Amino acid sequence: MPERVTLKDVAARAGVSYQTVSKVINGNGSVSPETEAQIWKAIDELGYRVNVTARGLRKSATGLIGYTWAPSPPDRGNPILDQFLTSVVDAAEAHGYHLMLFPHPPVLEQVDVYKQLMRSGRVDGFIVASTNYEDPRIRLLIDEDFPFVAFGRSNPEWDFPLVDVDGCAGVRMATEHLIAQGHRAIALLAWPDHSRVGADRTEGYYEAMHRAGLNVDPAWVQHSESSFQAGYTAVRRWLELPVDCRPTAVAALDDTLAIGAMRAAMDAGLRVGPDFGVTGFDDAPGTQYLSPSLTTLRQPIQQVAQRLITMLIERIHGRMPEPKQVILPPRLIVRASSVRRDKEIRE
Amino acid sequence: MPERVTLKDVAARAGVSYQTVSKVINGNGSVSPETEAQIWKAIDELGYRVNVTARGLRKSATGLIGYTWAPSPPDRGNPILDQFLTSVVDAAEAHGYHLMLFPHPPVLEQVDVYKQLMRSGRVDGFIVASTNYEDPRIRLLIDEDFPFVAFGRSNPEWDFPLVDVDGCAGVRMATEHLIAQGHRAIALLAWPDHSRVGADRTEGYYEAMHRAGLNVDPAWVQHSESSFQAGYTAVRRWLELPVDCRPTAVAALDDTLAIGAMRAAMDAGLRVGPDFGVTGFDDAPGTQYLSPSLTTLRQPIQQVAQRLITMLIERIHGRMPEPKQVILPPRLIVRASSVRRDKEIRE
DNA sequence: TAATCGAAGGCGAACGTTCGCCCGAACGTT
DNA sequence: AACGTTCGGGCGAACGTTCGCCTTCGATTA
Structure with a gap:
């Protein structure tokens, strides 16, 4: 010392x-x-x-931003955590702030944990991720008027600063891309109903189908937790449907489901790409090295991080960021899993 | 507010x-x-x-542990960051500490960044990861007698608290497993020479080969940065060697290289597993869903995290942890990519 | 010439704790 | 009756800053 x-x-x-x-x-x-x-x-x-502590005491500020995230099961991993944290930490540092991590509490204790951190003056503000409808953390932070920015939306009637990726537009792009490849019967691997993000992305699928004048057979939509298995079994099942209502492609709300789907199609003797189209979401590391490589949607993580930080700092300084809500589009990365003829693969 | x-x-x-x-x-x-x-x-x-700031001023302590890591390129991702951070954050919280992230500085500025954080009283101690030989951060922290624990080794003659995973034993296990499968000509996809971790893991390969009385053809060892491409091209090249000195299996120092290797073997018409054995390292998310699934080594991340924290807190309290250096063994996860007959696949 | 003003910098106070020391009361001991 | 001890709790100080106010002094202005 x-x-x-x-x-x-x-x-x-x-x-x-x-x-x-x-x-x-x-x-x-x-x-x-x-x-x-x-x-x-x-x-x-x-x-x-x-001495930052003494300065902090005098100015009642800590230069710390609180963050926590829902850990992924080890077999799945969080495909964007590394990038996201790197981006956030860099952006924060550019403004003289640091990121403080705290454990992801079970839902029932969430409010207490946030209260504790606020009242003890641990942090100057929060980035709230893994948001959902009726999110108690957001409710609390609004009520207490404590600085925060959400990464993700919640109840539309709640008015608070947020940044989000346009999952609806993303899945719409993916679905439209499958349609452009000639698919007409397209299935959807969705998330559980209660998921806010899932609802948003799912909407994109329906929009695309509807705009193209295509019918959606309710049997083509499966809601489940994200897992390889869920994607696998759903596609197995779909491939056993009668030919006239059997999907020839599937849009998945995330890469893990998509990988399960790919494998099921391959096990059923289909060539993924030419015979059966698959798209994912997230562009997880390694998806480009699958065979075939996976068409997916890439989130503009760095921009998200930068917006989050600049907006949060506005809030910390007592101002309301303008615009208050920012929705950024993802980018469709077309790879082999969704194209019928090789020459169409870009990137 | x-x-x-x-x-x-x-x-x-x-x-x-x-x-x-x-x-x-x-x-x-x-x-x-x-x-x-x-x-x-x-x-x-x-x-x-x-109020933690006021308390901190009085006790000259912050309850904060500093951490940074070398970001991975987006196409690769850090396979264990999520788990590691979760474990560290939980362990820290159990002792009343929080984790503070800061940007990973370029090598030349590293010392300054650490100095700055120490002198400004930003943190009570550091977890130093991505260590290497002659690591200037470790040198600095030893010299300044500032509390830290390293995740990874450095110069053997330097005496400081650390936790590490036994990469040598890990790769030795993988190699011995390949030998047990009947392979005799086993190649190694290694990291650049200057890597401390790489040297450790590489040693395990040589030990296994030597103990089994097997010869190592220098052409079978390739040192390169980790990437899919590097693994792919190396294996392509090896498969063009004359039959009498052509490897029938490859141990890779990480999963990314292993995946490249698998693909190269498959593209050459070999069945990975029965014809050509491949092992990786890290058990990255998704490796179990590759086809074939990848044999790899899983690091005991949670134990590592807990040891790091308890040891660091000892240091912060002015004591030296006992034992000062902890090396934990990884676990070999045998999957399809390395076994010749299906029935041998465990897990 | 006197009043005014701005620049340079000193000074006391406060931020919210923790720590060590002190004091008074109650109690038991010689 | 005088004396030590223990317990309960008060009090001043300090941790290292920042902030606002004050003083001094030389220069400018009327």
Whole structure:
């Protein structure tokens, strides 16, 4: 543990009062160029860094942003956590903030955990992810008027700053792409009903089908938790339907389901791509190295992170970000799993 | 922003001095059961939480542990980040600490960033990951006697607390497994020479081959950055060697290389598993859903995280953890990519 | 010449804790 | 009756900043 260097040490060496040193560091108050130079010299020689805790106490601010996320089961993993955290941490640092992680509490305790962190002055604000309808955290933070920005939407009637990726547009693009490939009977591997994100993405599928004047057989839509197995068994089942109502392609709400779907089609003797189209969502690492490589949607994670941070900092400074709600489009990455003829594969 | 409740508010309501409230909260000093009950009641009614910044200033401690990691390229992803962070955050919380992330600085600036964080009192200690030989961060932290624990080894002559996974034993197990499957000519997809982790894992390969009395043709060992492409091209090349010195299996130092290797073998018309054995390292999410599923090594991430935290907290309290260096074995997960007959597949 | 003004920098206070010391009362001991 | 001990709890100080106000002094203005 290195000896602490304080303002007083710097002041003593520069021959001024310690408050003057503070003025120089914070750039307010007027100080002559000569003394300022003296002070900077002393700071440099002593290797002084302002004590963030003391500053925090005085300004009642911590420079910390709280974040937590729902851990994925180990066999699935979070495809974008690395990128997302990297982006958020970088963006935060550019504004002088750091990211503080805390454990993802069970739903019942969530409110307490957030309350605790707010009341103890642990963080200046939150990024709230894995949002859902009636999200109690969002309700709490709105009510307490505590700075936060959500990554994801919640109840439409609640008015709070958020950034989200347009899952609806994404799945619509994927579905339209499958239609453009000549598919007419397209199935959907969806998430459980109660999922806000799932509802949004699902909507894109219906929009695309509807706009193209295609019928959706209710049997073509399966809602389940995301897993390889769920995707696999659903497609197995669909492939046993009578030919006239058997899907020739499937849009999945995430890559894991899509991979299960691909495997089921292959096991059924179909060539994924030419015979049976599959699309995913997320562009998880490794999806481009599957055989065939997976068509999927890539989220603009870095932009999301940057918007989250700039908006949150506005909130921390007591302002309301403008615009308050930002929806960013994902990008369709066309690979082999969804195209009938090789030459159409881009990227 | 909710109005701050302080010790004084609690004290006023309980009819005692605010220092007495502090005593109750921290459980030192003697207070009669009745007053204590009064005080707890007041705390509860007011929803008081101790202000961590003020406490931190007084005790010169932050309850924060600094962590950063080298971001992976988006097409690869960090296979264990989610699990690792979750485990570390949970373990830290169990001891009253939180994890603070900061950006991974370029090598040249690393020392400055760590210095800055130390001197500004930002964190109480560090977890240092992505270690390497002559790691300047470790050097600095040792010299400054600042609390830290490394996840990974560095120079053997440096004496500092660390936790690591036994990559040598891991790859040795994988290689021995391939030998047990009847392979004699086994190649190695290794990392660049300068990698500390790579050297460790590579050693395991040589040990296994040597113990089994098998010759290692220098042409069978390729050092390269981890990528699908690197694994792919290396195996393509090996499969063009004359039959008498052509490898029939390959051990890879990570899953990405292994996946490239699998694909190359399949593209060459071989059946991965029966004809050509492949093993990876990390048990990345999704490897069990590849076809064939990938034999790999799983790191005991949760134990690593827990040891890291308990050891670091010892250091923060000024003690040296005992034992100072902990090496944990990975577990070999045998799947289809390395076994010749189906019935041998476990798990 | 006197009043005014701005620049430079000192000074006290406060942010919300924890810590050590002190004091008074109650009790038991010689 | 005088004395030590223990318990309960009060009090001042300090942790290292920032902030607003004040003083000094030389220069400008009327």
